[in-house]
Every structure is written in C-alpha cells, then in structure tokens.
Amino acid sequence: MEGTVKCSANYVPLSPISFLERSAIVYGDRVSVIDGSVKYTWKQALERCLKLASALTQLGISYGDVVAVLAPNTSAIYELHFGVPMAGAILCTFNVRHDSAMVSVLLRHSEAKVLFVDHQFVEVARGALELLSLTKSKLPRLVIVPESHKQSHIASISNTNFNSNTLDYEGLLLLGKPEYEIKRPKDELDPISLNYTSGTTSSPKGVIYSHRGAYLNSLAAILLNGMSSMPVYLWTVPMFHCNGWCLTWSVAAQGGTNVCLRNVSAKGIFDAISLHKVTHLGGAPTVLNMIVNALPSERKPLPFKVEVMTGAAPPPAQILFRMEELGFNVTHSYGLTETYGPGTVCAWKPEWDSLPPTEKARIKSRQGVYHLGLDEMDIKDPVTMKSVPSDSKTIGEVMFRGNTVMNGYLKNLEATEEAFKGGWFRSGDLGVMHPDGYIELKDRSKDIIISGGENISTIEVESVLFSHPAVLEAAVVGRPDDHWGETPCASVKLKEGCNANAEDIIKFCRDHLPHYMCPRTIVFEDLPKTSTGKTQKFVLRAKAKAMGSLIKKNNSKL
Known part of the structure; x- marks a missing residue:
C-alpha cells in the first residue's frame, strides 16, 4: 500500500533474547534463578x-x-x-x-x-x-x-x-x-x-529452531501454562529437551523465578514447592506418576493450586484424576521436538465442569487443539492428504504447519523433505478427530499393533493397565505371532508392596477391553526410559521380537 515503509523503526527480527533485556529493566531486582544456594x-x-x-x-x-x-x-x-x-x-x-x-x-x-x-x-x-x-x-x-x-x-x-x-x-x-x-x-x-x-x-x-519460532513458541507457552507475571517455575522438565519446551525464554518474558532441580524426585518436588512457593511446573506423565505415588513422608501440603503442564506420552486418565485430588491443576499438551515442544493444548471448556470426575479426566487426557503459535493442525490420510472425518474413530496422521515448526534437520535434506511432504509437517503420530475439533492420539505409526487385521492402539491398552491397582508403569508393544501376525506384549512394573501375576493382569484387561486388544504376554520389569520420561519402545520391541512367536495352542486359548 502506498505510504508504507519497512525500516528499523517498525521492524525488528523476532528473538527471545529480547525478553532478558526487558526483564532486567522491569523486574531487575527480582530473583531470576535459584540454583541451590x-x-x-x-x-x-x-x-x-x-x-x-x-x-x-x-x-x-x-x-x-x-x-x-x-x-x-x-x-x-x-x-x-x-x-x-x-x-x-x-x-x-x-x-x-x-x-x-x-x-x-x-x-x-x-x-x-x-x-x-x-x-x-x-x-x-x-x-x-x-x-x-x-x-x-x-x-x-x-x-x-x-x-x-x-x-x-x-x-x-x-x-x-x-x-x-x-x-x-x-x-x-x-x-x-x-x-x-x-x-x-x-x-x-x-x-x-x-x-x-x-x-x-x-x-x-x-x-x-529459528529465533522467530522460539519467540512465538515462548509466548504460546506462557498462554498454555496460564502464566501471569512473576511466576515461580520449578524445572522438572529438562532444559536440554526442546529448550525446556521453550519455557527457558518464557519465564524470562514474564520476569519469573527459575527454580533449578538437578535431580527430579517426588520429595524434591514437594520440598521445592513448599520452600519457594512454586506456581508452575511441568513434565511427562512419568513425573506425574512419581508425584501421585509419593510416600506420605515425602508429601507436603501445597500452598495453593499448582499449575502443571504435561506432555510426551499421553497421560492415563486416572493419573490426571489423582493429581487433581492432590491439589494440582493439570493441563495436557502434545507436540514433538520438531514443533518446539508443545504444539497443542487440551483447552478446558466451562460446560465440562459439571461432568463426573472420571469423565473430566478422560477428556483432559486428549491432545486438544493447536496453540496460537501454529497456523493449522489436522488429522489426514497420509496418502491422499485428505482430512479424516471428525467422527472420533477414523484414524489418520497428525500433521502441523505454522511458525513454530522446525526449519529442518541438520545435514539431512532427504529427511526434511520427507517430513514436509505435501506442505505439512508429518508427525508420524496416529490419531482421531472428535466432533468438537479436539484430536486424540491413538499411537505412533511405528507402535500400532496389527493383529489378525485389527489395529490395536497401545495407548488404549496402556490406559487400562495403568488403572490396575497394582500397576505403577506399563508399556505395550507387538510380539510376533505365527497365527495373528503380532499380539500385544505388556511390560509392567508393579507398585512397591503390591503383588499381581500375569494371569491377574490379563484377566483385568479382558474385563475392560475387547479380547483381541488384551495383552497375551506380560513381562515384569523396569521400563527403559529416555531422560524426558518417554518409554523406549524400540528396546521393548527388540525384546519382544527376541521372544519369538507364541505357540498356537496358547493363541487358541486366548
């Protein structure tokens, strides 16, 4: 338009380093970082x-x-x-x-x-x-x-x-x-x-990551976490993971206090909340699981409701419910390293307040809608690139596009082009679209189990396993099967002092799931994890493959 100009007076490249400069002026004498003493x-x-x-x-x-x-x-x-x-x-x-x-x-x-x-x-x-x-x-x-x-x-x-x-x-x-x-x-x-x-x-x-993407995702993270000015953020999310979901820069933008936690434990979390009056923290469901299973001697009463952002693996509904009982308000987000961490949020709607607690928790465990830093998110058929119906059951691939999607993979143009094929970032995650526009993950494309022609969501099976009173952690992968192709194999870690055998757990699953979805193999072990709390399913898949096929007579019984 005639009369417009682009110059240093009206254009500066976006960068989150500007947040620090402003906070030094606005919040100069407030504590920025607490690291031990x-x-x-x-x-x-x-x-x-x-x-x-x-x-x-x-x-x-x-x-x-x-x-x-x-x-x-x-x-x-x-x-x-x-x-x-x-x-x-x-x-x-x-x-x-x-x-x-x-x-x-x-x-x-x-x-x-x-x-x-x-x-x-x-x-x-x-x-x-x-x-x-x-x-x-x-x-x-x-x-x-x-x-x-x-x-x-x-x-x-x-x-x-x-x-x-x-x-x-x-x-x-x-x-x-x-x-x-x-x-x-x-x-x-x-x-x-x-x-x-x-x-x-x-x-x-x-x-x-770009300066622009980091700037916009940092502002989006403030909104996702419900951060007002001068929050006290407890670092249970590793800062090395997606730059701490970009919250390293977000806290600076709001003049908050960063409470560093070198080793994450239930006692450390409750002690820090009590001592520093923590308002916000985050973490994978592993961290939430740690909190809800803390020993009575480790727990301390919360000074007020503490906001928690969770991401990585989908959180079991019952874990969310128990967090709420303890006084935490949990917001569920979803994203990938390629989306600067959280790209979606399960934004709460007032009409859900009247729902029973268990139904609230189930709704909160969905991945939700894309945040304001993105332009679009959809569930698409990866071949035709057409949107799947919003019917809560048709599975497609989760795809993103917008300003908070990565620039690309370093020195790997082939992988970058494959990820951006069709003009969208292909997450590799499979999900459904609900009529209200909220998405729900069903599995990673590599994790889905195909048994006898049926697609089995490992997330759904894991959610049932988590609801077993003796189960602390669970992960499900496919085990080779000569008859069915593959069948669910569950790795389970029991809560301290609890007992359950494989038959008990399989029966529990059969009482809550269609039989074809139920695990046919139970392995009791500590689950291999990344430092961000994700289960290393490739390790479990290798173990399941090494087990070989279940014998046919067992298949016929189950």
Whole structure:
C-alpha cells in the first residue's frame, strides 16, 4: 500500500533474547534463578549473559557457530540459553543420559566449537573427546561448570591431552565484558538452537529452531501454562529437551523465578514447592506418576493450586484424576521436538465442569487443539492428504504447519523433505478427530499393533493397565505371532508392596477391553526410559521380537 515503509523503526527480527533485556529493566531486582544456594536477580542475569557472550566471542565464536552443553537443570544451562544466541551462535543441548560414544557422534555431527559440561559429566565428556580425536575431527574447547560455582576440578581430566583446551565456567565469565554489544539475528529465521531428537523411535536427528519460532513458541507457552507475571517455575522438565519446551525464554518474558532441580524426585518436588512457593511446573506423565505415588513422608501440603503442564506420552486418565485430588491443576499438551515442544493444548471448556470426575479426566487426557503459535493442525490420510472425518474413530496422521515448526534437520535434506511432504509437517503420530475439533492420539505409526487385521492402539491398552491397582508403569508393544501376525506384549512394573501375576493382569484387561486388544504376554520389569520420561519402545520391541512367536495352542486359548 502506498505510504508504507519497512525500516528499523517498525521492524525488528523476532528473538527471545529480547525478553532478558526487558526483564532486567522491569523486574531487575527480582530473583531470576535459584540454583541451590546460588541466586541471581534479573539485572545480574543480564550482566552474566552479556559477559558470557563477550567471552565466547573472545574464544573465536562467530555468527552461526554451534556451542554445545551437557548439563542438567542448573543456572549455567539457563544462562547459556541467552548468552550463546547473544554471541550470534547456535545453542546445542545434549541429553545428559547420552554416553561418551553418543556425545562424540553428536559433537562431530553438529561441529560444535565449544562444549560446556557440568562437573557431574566430566568423565562422559572426556570419553567423548577421546573418541572424537580418533576421527581426526577438530576438538571443541571444553568449559567445565563447577559444583556450586566453585573453582572447577580441571585436574579430574588430567590424564588426557585436553588440559590446554579446558576452561572454567566462572573463570570464562571473568574474561567477558558487560558492555558487550549483542549480535542480533540478521534474519529472524536464522537458527537459535539445535535439538537432537530423543531417539525413542530411531537414531537422533538434529532439529533446527529459528529465533522467530522460539519467540512465538515462548509466548504460546506462557498462554498454555496460564502464566501471569512473576511466576515461580520449578524445572522438572529438562532444559536440554526442546529448550525446556521453550519455557527457558518464557519465564524470562514474564520476569519469573527459575527454580533449578538437578535431580527430579517426588520429595524434591514437594520440598521445592513448599520452600519457594512454586506456581508452575511441568513434565511427562512419568513425573506425574512419581508425584501421585509419593510416600506420605515425602508429601507436603501445597500452598495453593499448582499449575502443571504435561506432555510426551499421553497421560492415563486416572493419573490426571489423582493429581487433581492432590491439589494440582493439570493441563495436557502434545507436540514433538520438531514443533518446539508443545504444539497443542487440551483447552478446558466451562460446560465440562459439571461432568463426573472420571469423565473430566478422560477428556483432559486428549491432545486438544493447536496453540496460537501454529497456523493449522489436522488429522489426514497420509496418502491422499485428505482430512479424516471428525467422527472420533477414523484414524489418520497428525500433521502441523505454522511458525513454530522446525526449519529442518541438520545435514539431512532427504529427511526434511520427507517430513514436509505435501506442505505439512508429518508427525508420524496416529490419531482421531472428535466432533468438537479436539484430536486424540491413538499411537505412533511405528507402535500400532496389527493383529489378525485389527489395529490395536497401545495407548488404549496402556490406559487400562495403568488403572490396575497394582500397576505403577506399563508399556505395550507387538510380539510376533505365527497365527495373528503380532499380539500385544505388556511390560509392567508393579507398585512397591503390591503383588499381581500375569494371569491377574490379563484377566483385568479382558474385563475392560475387547479380547483381541488384551495383552497375551506380560513381562515384569523396569521400563527403559529416555531422560524426558518417554518409554523406549524400540528396546521393548527388540525384546519382544527376541521372544519369538507364541505357540498356537496358547493363541487358541486366548
């Protein structure tokens, strides 16, 4: 339109690093981070992040370089979420459950120039660098984050040839200058972070986030979590996972307080809520399960209703119900690494208030509708790309498009094009669309069990297993079967002090499910998990495959 101009007065590339600058002004003297005995205000947080960015620049980090970190939820990894992009670099957060071999692979793939490592994981980093040196790749500078911000024990890796390449985190910050001029993104679609997928279904892929996507998803996360100004957020979600669902930046936008929790436990959660008056926390259903099964001696009364965002695996309805009984208000979200974490929310409707508690919990366990940062979400036939009917039963693939979908996979154009085929991001998750426009997941495309021509949703079977009074955790995969093709195989962990045998559990399932959906094999074991609480079903599938086929006479009985 005639008379319009685009200039610095009316256009600035969106970036969540601006949240920190504003909070240092608006909330300057309020506490920004609590990490054990360490506390910083928002003014101090900005100064430390500017010095961090300045020091990185002095190390030779330039625009577009990758800086990696291997650390649990601490003040250091929080500062890196701002300091690294302020230097124009890309933050790459590693899962703390990775071993040296995997860290080495990811360092080589990401070409990280610097690796920050928490003191707890120095040996993992040492092993990774030794492996990386064998590939003739250039080694990253190593920065150790000491315990409680004391001088780091660099001597702990003294038997390596990496000492000359090793720095101390607090010592590094001393090199930086607080008057550092921030290197803002040249384009808001420039990368801000690199997140490797959890590897629950396949080998990890490097997912690229943009400044724009991170900015918009951070604002969406504020709305999803019902955050007013100055929340107190307890970090039970790993900051290395989808940048803490982008809440690392969200809390800064609202001038909140970040309460770091290095090791997540029921006692740690209740203690932190009581001590710091926590208003919000999040986590996979594993964390919710931990809370509802806390020992009486671990529980403390809540100072007020605490808001909880859950995601990852679909939460069993009964877990949601029990959380509500304890005084938590649970909001269910759903998303993937490729959607910056949560992409949907089960938005509550007033007309549901009159429903019975069990029905409320069942409705809350649905995945809901897309948030405001996205443009569209649909359930489609992956071949025809036509929307499935909103009949609550026709299964299709969940697909997204919008501003909070990844830029792509690092160095994997083929996978990126496949994921975006048809102009939508294909999640690989299967679900149905309800008449009210809310979606409900039925399974991962790789997890669905096809038995005798029938599709079996492992999510539905797991939900019934969770309702058994003796079951603490459960996961279902397909086991090869000469007659049916495959049949449900359930891995179950019992609650402490409870007893149940395979026959009891199978009978319980048959009382609540069609017989073809019921597990025919029960394995009692601890479930293998990712650090974000997702069950590693590929491990369970391999075990089930190794069991071989059920014998036919057992099939005929069941």
